[in-house]
Amino acid sequence: MSQTNPVDYIQRTKEQYARLGYDDYRWAEKKESPPWTPIEKPISESNVALVASGGAYTEGQIAFHWEDDTGIRLIPSAEPASDVRVTHFAYDLEPAREDPNIVFPTDRLNELVAEKTIGSLASNAVACMGGIYSTRRAEEELAPLILESISNMPGEPVDLVLLVPV
């Protein structure tokens, strides 16, 4: 009988690291209540920006490296996902390379604009690498770059950010 509860990856990683003789990994833990910005507009009228950490890039861009790469790549949202490449050290790339929408769903989001579930898609999607092992570097290097790209999005200002990890 398989379990029906969500997989507890923190516990599984702890067990796996112990088996491999590694030190415990310290996950980021935020006990204080999260910051909050109310959603003012109906989502059907909102300009939505995608931020995805599956390591996407497009032809002509320098690919991410695999050791705490805190850079970002801006990919035009209108570009078909079939032109998007992915690179990462810690998830199975094969299915995502067959259909990048499973980690970088710009085709689907464009379809949701067409059916008016969302108002519009911000001109650029923001791609980054997950698996930054330093909370400090994720907060002090990666997050400001993402914030800058969201704040300075060409065209309509961003009303809502959708974050898609792997």
Add this chain to the structure above:
Amino acid sequence: MGLVARILEKAGFPTICLTAARSITESVNPPRSAFVDMPLGYTAGRPHEPEFQRDLLRQVFKAAESIDTPGSIVDLDVTWSEDASWKDKATSGLNNGVNSVEGDSRQPRINEPQYQYEEDRVAAENFGRNDNAT
């Protein structure tokens, strides 16, 4: 991504985090989250199933609109498969329960660009079209 969501939200941008790792999201505590009970690497759906993927995203946006308590996680109504045996095997890394890898299931962490295609390297070196590479 939860850490990034907290920083965007603090700067005045509402966020919704999709997540396939509920315990990690609980620990990082982003403002709004939507949980999909799917293997890692398939956060936005099964490959080549556009209607499944659209339905998942519609649920994400519905969740975003419904959350009024900071730190809430909405469980989405999506199922990977009738067969939940992937959950017994899944750890993190490449060993997502769909594919099995023994031992440390991550690739070596190489500090050089890792291209999907060799042509991509050539294109990047020729055109230098990386908007924001650091």
